[in-house]
Amino acid sequence: MKTFISHFRLFAAAACTIAAHPAFAQDANAGRDLAAACFTCHGTNGNSVQGVPPSLAGRNSAELLQAMKEFQSGKRPATVMHQQARGYTDPQLQLIAAYFASVKPGPAQLPAKP
Numbered sequence: 001m002k003t004f005i006s007h008f009r010l011f012a013a014a015a016c017t018i019a020a021h022p023a024f025a026q027d028a029n030a031g032r033d034l035a036a037a038c039f040t041c042h043g044t045n046g047n048s049v050q051g052v053p054p055s056l057a058g059r060n061s062a063e064l065l066q067a068m069k070e071f072q073s074g075k076r077p078a079t080v081m082h083q084q085a086r087g088y089t090d091p092q093l094q095l096i097a098a099y100f101a102s103v104k105p106g107p108a109q110l111p112a113k114p
């Protein structure tokens with residue numbers, strides 16, 4: 001699990017570097033590109049395998065955003081999400097939440113390979 005998470009961090013760092021590029025930030029796919037870092041655990045496009053951890057696809061964006069803010073502050077209990085949430089700025093979290101809200105919930109798929 002430890003190795004898995006550290007691999008994820010490398011991947012997330014790369015994703016952030018790309019997203020920080022101005023041309024990329026204006027990309028209509030910016031939300032999905034950022035959200036791809038969540039697919040490893042929450043399933044491709046946010047449809048997690050057997051709902052663990054919970055699927056994010058089709059969820060209300062304001063609720064997703066609130067959950068992420070609560071993970072950041074530590075208000076909401078978590079095992080890994082405190083760490084995950086702290087890697088993002090508010091505008092990035094808004095893009096991610098809007099992306100997941102726009103996705104249709106569907107059958108679970110295998111997690112994306114980092």
Ligand code: HEC
Binds near residue numbers: 035040053
């Ligand atoms: C390393 C695996 C992992 C990654 C990567 C990950 N999550 Fe999570 N997520 C979890 C787990 C596990 C939980 C359950 C809470 C906990 O134990 O931390 C969770 C819970 C959540 C919840 C609460 C869902 C609910 O219904 O209570 C939200 C929202 C969430 N994650 C969003 C995200 C977003 C957005 C990303 C990408 C920026 C992300 N997660 C990346 C593992 C992960």
